[in-house]
Amino acid sequence: MELRTYWETGYETLGFDCTNNMVEYEACAMGITMSIEHQISRLKVFGDSALVIYQLRKKWETRDDKLVPYHAHIMVLREHFEEISFHYVPRDENQMADALATLSAMLQANRGKEMIIHVRQQTKMAHCQQVGKVEIDDKPWYHDIREYLKRGLPPKWSNPLQRSADLTLLRCIDDCEAREIMKEVHGGAFGTHANGHALACKILRAGYYWSKMESDYCQHVKRCMKC
Incomplete structure (x- = not known):
């Protein structure tokens, strides 16, 4: 079986008043829900909120009345997985979360609509993408350049x-x-x-x-x- 690394990024804009810890729980619930939609069976959850992570690991008690429903909700969501674990990562080591937080502050999404943002790494310069491709007439990509330098003939299509x-x-x-x-x-x-x-x-x-x-x-x- 071939293992592949797959990233799906996303952020939500909350349209209600909430505390910082409520925001952290919302982000955690969103990530777990996305994993359920992709039918993930084994999940590692990384977060930069020590409060949320250690409460979900049951090392800290959840006493805030506003956070108790969130904690209970995620406990229900975890039943969808064969294995799930929660790991604390400091903010300065969590580049993806930091980038999404910056992006969410710069963009404004319309209510009830999703905004898809694709992020990918380009390994070649754009103008080099087609170099080496076989042309339809079976001539190399440099044929017209060579003919112009050799005989002074411009391309027929030019x-x-x-x-x-x-x-x-x-x-x-x-x-x-x-x-x-x-x-x-x-x-x-x-x-x-x-x-x-x-x-x-x-x-x-x-x-x-x-x-x-x-x-x-x-x-x-x-x-x-x-x-």
């Missing part, structure tokens, strides 16, 4: 956009498209031959961008025989 200073989205293009666009804008449908700066402005207004565009503008104008 339509990369670059946000300009005025928040306009510009479409990123490769070297081949860049040469055709510079040729068309410089001496074609966009008008007369312009210098490098004017050419850059026209291409940006047309909605295109590439990483070497500034130097390419100047080189293209220098090679133009009509300029």
